[in-house]
Each structure stands twice: as structure tokens, then as C-alpha cells.
Amino acid sequence: MTVRVKLILVLTLILVSAFISISLFNYNESRKKIHRDIVNSSLPLTRDNIYSEIQTVLMRPLFVSSLMANDTFLKDWAAGGESDISKIERYLGEIQGKYGFFSAFFVSAETGKYYYPGGILKTISPEDDHDVWYYDFVSSGEGHDLDVDSNEAANNILTVFINHRLASDDGKLLGVTGVGLKMDNVSRLLKKFSEKYGKTIFLVDGNGLIQVHHKVGLIENINLRHMPGHGTIASQVLSNPAEPATYEFDFDGDRIFLTSRYIPELEWWLIVEQNETVLLDAARHNFVRTIIVGGIATLFIVVLSILVINHFQLRLEQQADSDELTGLGNRRSFERFFESAVSGIKKKSGPFSIILLDVDGFKEVNDKCGHMEGDRILKKISSIIRSCIRDSDFCARWGGDEFLLLVDGEVDLAFDIAERIRTAVADACNEDLVSSDCGEIVTVSCGVAQYTDADTLDSLIVRADKAMYESKAQGKDKVIKG
Structure with a gap:
């Protein structure tokens, strides 16, 4: 990393830190104010208003039933x-x-x-x-x-x-x-209160069992003590009929405020809940807007710097993991791919095999026609290999004229792919794989071996190498299973 890039990043970090610090300070002040408003005014006032309205609605039938009695x-x-x-x-x-x-x-x-x-x-x-x-x-x-x-x-x-x-x-x-x-009427009343005040409202009896809720399915089926997040405060709520009280608890990442008030005529508790997270949405949105507006230019510099650095880093990684002449993988990248394939075997992802491919007659081409012609042939063979394998397979240039392939599948599938490569190279012999100056015929010999649990990379290559040399011993231009 150059001094210039470091300086840009340092300046960017200072600017971003300043914007974030100021925005966080404002956000925290807003959060404290919202917290005070909920505890000291909003929640208690809402609770008492709802208490009065519920009394108005339920006191009438209580009064009438008393008259009847x-x-x-x-x-x-x-x-x-x-x-x-x-x-x-x-x-x-x-x-x-x-x-x-x-x-x-x-x-x-x-x-x-x-x-x-x-x-x-x-x-x-x-x-x-x-x-x-x-x-x-x-x-x-x-x-x-x-x-x-x-x-x-x-x-x-x-x-x-x-x-x-x-x-x-x-x-x-x-x-x-x-x-x-009718419970639907009472539930609709609570739903109207919930929508009007933006809070969750319900009634429970002395045991904590829900008696009235706008979700009718919860009535007499859910207890306050068993509601998620409420277990820690339910006993305090139900044991304090004398004075209205306010409690706080965390649930599913949200801060919940709960206030209760005992209704002696009904012997029920009025429960009113407020999710602080919902109220903080506006403050959070303002915080985000401040960050975006104040830091967009700075963030652009950061992103641009990161993109540039990543671009060059990626190029370096590609150079470190690929063969410069053919563009195929090198030993380092093949070893990493092999380790991944072994891990896949352990996770029941299926078998894999390798193909060790050696170019027949390559030394003669180099000796008679020079290294430039040899390089051209290696690049052409690399192109043929790419056209014959699948996306799930991997090929690396293992040595001077040796290529090592990892095939996703059993040895028979690897054999078929090796045969396809061998045939394609042989078919190209009459075209541009053979130098017109030296007339050498270029073919490939292949050894194929399937991975077993007892194998290491070295032992697997040894088996494929023996099969490849057996191919050469039988006259070259063949595929042998190891």
C-alpha cells in the first residue's frame, strides 16, 4: 500500500469517524428523550386513558347486572x-x-x-x-x-x-x-385502542390468563407468565394491585415497556405495552440520513480506494494461483482444490478422481523447434483440456509438460474425460499442434486414479503417475487406470 493510499484512508477514516460520532451522539440523545417520554408521560397517560374507557364500557354491564340482582x-x-x-x-x-x-x-x-x-x-x-x-x-x-x-x-x-x-x-x-x-365487540374495542395509541393492549385475570385481547385465539389460552419475554416480570405485575407500575424487558432484540393497572371492579389487570424500537425508527432514519448526506463523498473515496486495492490484490492472487503461460491453475491452487475435494468427501459430497497427463514428444519439439513452439503447443493443449472438462473439474499445469486434473466423479468418468482429451489432441495433430518446420507428432499419455480414504495427494499422484508411465510403455497416446 502506497503512502498516498494510506493518507487517503486515514483522512477518510477521520471524516467518517467524525460524521458517525456526531450522528451517534444525536441518536443517543433522541433515544434518551424517547425513553423518558415513554416512562414518565406517554405510557402512563395512555394506560390511564384506556383504563377510564374500559371502565366506561364494562361498568355499564356491571351496573345493570347489579340492578338485576x-x-x-x-x-x-x-x-x-x-x-x-x-x-x-x-x-x-x-x-x-x-x-x-x-x-x-x-x-x-x-x-x-x-x-x-x-x-x-x-x-x-x-x-x-x-x-x-x-x-x-x-x-x-x-x-x-x-x-x-x-x-x-x-x-x-x-x-x-x-x-x-x-x-x-x-x-x-x-x-x-x-x-x-360479545367477546368480538370487546376485542374490537381493544383493537381500536391499540390502533389509536399504537400500543399492545390486553386484560388478564389474577392468575395471568388472558381474558380480553384483539387476537381472540389468545383468550384463555395464553398466560402472561408464559408469554415470551414476560416471565421475568409477570409475578411482579400480578402481585402489585395497589399502584400502577411500569416495567422494562428485552425480547427478540427489542426493548419493551409494560405498564399495568389493576381494575378492582373486574379483578383483572390492564396491560399496556410499548415497543421502544418502533418509536426509535424515526430517530434511526434520521441517523441514517445524516450518515448518508454527510458522508457520501467520503464513503465514495473509501469505496473507490477499496475497489482499486482489491483489483490489484485480485490480480496478485491470480498470478500467485495460476500458471503464467497457460492460465491454468498451478500447484498451489491445485493443492487447495484437492483439500476442498477431500473435505467434500468427508461431507458425503461424492467421489473424485485425478488425471495425470503428459505430452508425448514434447522434448523433441523443444529441441528441434525451440521453446516458443513448445510454449505454443502447451497453450493449445491447455485450451483443448478446458473444452473437455466441466465447471466442477479443475486443471493445473503440474510441471513442464505435465498437467494434473481433478475430476468430480468416479474413475470411469475420469477415464472418459481423459480419453476425450487424448482424442482431441490426436485429432489436432494434423492441424496446428505440429510444427511445419520440425514435423514432430504430439500426443498425450494419461494415467487415471480414484481417491480413497487412505490416500494423500502424493500417494494419489504416485498411482496416477504409474498408470501414465504404463501408457507410455504401451506405445504412448493412451489412457490407463491406476
């Missing part, structure tokens, strides 16, 4: 023997229609009958898995709760039920009443 008509009807079913049908139908709920129901503690606007849906049983919710709720002693379940009265559509205990004035359990919200 204190309705004297419903108490009197249940305590009076449930004699006129049309009355309860009309009552539940009016509740459902007036408030626009997906479902309204009453389950009698006395008879176990499940009433809805269409009449009696079923008689519940502790043996029915679908009815376990009723017995769990009654035994819990709670006044109300929320349950996500399929609605048997509406084609098993996933529904959020608000259950409320109905008791007589003296405290006797009369049954459970309440209303249901």
Missing part, C-alpha cells in the same frame, strides 16, 4: 316458584334489548334451570363441564365476577359474562343472574 321482580319471581316462564322471558328480553347486551340470563338455585330471553336453555349439572362456572362462583362467596366462556344460547360464541349473586332479603341464595358482552 336487586330487582324485586326477579327476587319475587324466583322465590314464588318460577311459575310463569313468560314473565322471566320478557324480563330478560327487555334487559337485553334495552341495553344492547349480547345476552341476559338467570340460573335458578332451586331448580337449576338456565333462563334466557328464549325460555329455558337447559338444567345445569355439576357433571357438565360447561356448568362448572356456576358452582365455582356460588362456592366462592363473591357477590359478582366476570367469566369468559362460550355462549350455549348463541352458537357457543365467545362471551364475557358478568355474573351477580341473587339473594332473598334474608340472604338465601335464589340463583345467579347477569348479562353477557
Whole structure:
């Protein structure tokens, strides 16, 4: 590398370093500001706004189910023997229609009958898995709760039920009443919030099980504790109902901020997540633009310098790995190709063979016609070899008039290729391979050998060399397997 190139690279390095340093400083400042905004304002404000909106949506059915549980008509009807079913049908139908709920129901503690606007849906049983919710709720002693379940009265559509205990004035359990919200509607509400605020929003129960999510398939199937990246903070989130809290964790290369707030009326947690990486996109884009605009001229110099250096380096490597006269590979490049082929054998890539080719009568040509004629013949034979081998094969000039080929395949295939080369050289004897001044006939003798696990390059060449000399002993211009 010349002093001039070194100087250009040093100056370029200084300029690029300056641009990158300034850009990185600005980017880090932007990142710190975004971090502060997320933790101190954006995420908490969004959480509290969503909390208020969810309360507005879910408090209404909670309030209505509470009214139903204190309705004297419903108490009197249940305590009076449930004699006129049309009355309860009309009552539940009016509740459902007036408030626009997906479902309204009453389950009698006395008879176990499940009433809805269409009449009696079923008689519940502790043996029915679908009815376990009723017995769990009654035994819990709670006044109300929320349950996500399929609605048997509406084609098993996933529904959020608000259950409320109905008791007589003296405290006797009369049954459970309440209303249901279509889960799709609640999920769409969360999806609207997610799109509006650009955050992931969902609700989980006290055990961490997802109860509401815009991806309906996650509901009651995925637990916060088992969500990727959430396991380290799930216990902290679910054990802190008193105060809203914000947490951070890394997942899949992204920095995630999570804030939670307990909704006591529902006994659920509101979870709001913000991916910092998404917010940093604008800062990253600005960083990239600064680098491009500020350093384009400098980078051009770097690229140009690299291209020039690589060009000359490639030429040097080619000169080091190829035969100057024929343009074929040399010993060094053949040895490297051989090592690669051996590695391929170990990786089950298939067998390979070698061909050792020696030019018959070459010494006589040199002696009678001179080295220039000998060089011309070597170049012509090299050209013939190139035309007879495949891209997966490799040929090197091994010595003065010797060529060594590595053939991708078994010895029979190598034999066929060697025979093709031998024939092509023989056919050219009557053309320009023979000097008109000295009249020497030029042919080739070939020895072929297939690689075995016990072989080294030297041992493989020895076998091919013996076969080649056997060819010469049999009158030359032949191919012999070793």
C-alpha cells in the first residue's frame, strides 16, 4: 500500500469517524428523550386513558347486572316458584334489548334451570363441564365476577359474562343472574385502542390468563407468565394491585415497556405495552440520513480506494494461483482444490478422481523447434483440456509438460474425460499442434486414479503417475487406470 493510499484512508477514516460520532451522539440523545417520554408521560397517560374507557364500557354491564340482582321482580319471581316462564322471558328480553347486551340470563338455585330471553336453555349439572362456572362462583362467596366462556344460547360464541349473586332479603341464595358482552365487540374495542395509541393492549385475570385481547385465539389460552419475554416480570405485575407500575424487558432484540393497572371492579389487570424500537425508527432514519448526506463523498473515496486495492490484490492472487503461460491453475491452487475435494468427501459430497497427463514428444519439439513452439503447443493443449472438462473439474499445469486434473466423479468418468482429451489432441495433430518446420507428432499419455480414504495427494499422484508411465510403455497416446 502506497503512502498516498494510506493518507487517503486515514483522512477518510477521520471524516467518517467524525460524521458517525456526531450522528451517534444525536441518536443517543433522541433515544434518551424517547425513553423518558415513554416512562414518565406517554405510557402512563395512555394506560390511564384506556383504563377510564374500559371502565366506561364494562361498568355499564356491571351496573345493570347489579340492578338485576336487586330487582324485586326477579327476587319475587324466583322465590314464588318460577311459575310463569313468560314473565322471566320478557324480563330478560327487555334487559337485553334495552341495553344492547349480547345476552341476559338467570340460573335458578332451586331448580337449576338456565333462563334466557328464549325460555329455558337447559338444567345445569355439576357433571357438565360447561356448568362448572356456576358452582365455582356460588362456592366462592363473591357477590359478582366476570367469566369468559362460550355462549350455549348463541352458537357457543365467545362471551364475557358478568355474573351477580341473587339473594332473598334474608340472604338465601335464589340463583345467579347477569348479562353477557360479545367477546368480538370487546376485542374490537381493544383493537381500536391499540390502533389509536399504537400500543399492545390486553386484560388478564389474577392468575395471568388472558381474558380480553384483539387476537381472540389468545383468550384463555395464553398466560402472561408464559408469554415470551414476560416471565421475568409477570409475578411482579400480578402481585402489585395497589399502584400502577411500569416495567422494562428485552425480547427478540427489542426493548419493551409494560405498564399495568389493576381494575378492582373486574379483578383483572390492564396491560399496556410499548415497543421502544418502533418509536426509535424515526430517530434511526434520521441517523441514517445524516450518515448518508454527510458522508457520501467520503464513503465514495473509501469505496473507490477499496475497489482499486482489491483489483490489484485480485490480480496478485491470480498470478500467485495460476500458471503464467497457460492460465491454468498451478500447484498451489491445485493443492487447495484437492483439500476442498477431500473435505467434500468427508461431507458425503461424492467421489473424485485425478488425471495425470503428459505430452508425448514434447522434448523433441523443444529441441528441434525451440521453446516458443513448445510454449505454443502447451497453450493449445491447455485450451483443448478446458473444452473437455466441466465447471466442477479443475486443471493445473503440474510441471513442464505435465498437467494434473481433478475430476468430480468416479474413475470411469475420469477415464472418459481423459480419453476425450487424448482424442482431441490426436485429432489436432494434423492441424496446428505440429510444427511445419520440425514435423514432430504430439500426443498425450494419461494415467487415471480414484481417491480413497487412505490416500494423500502424493500417494494419489504416485498411482496416477504409474498408470501414465504404463501408457507410455504401451506405445504412448493412451489412457490407463491406476
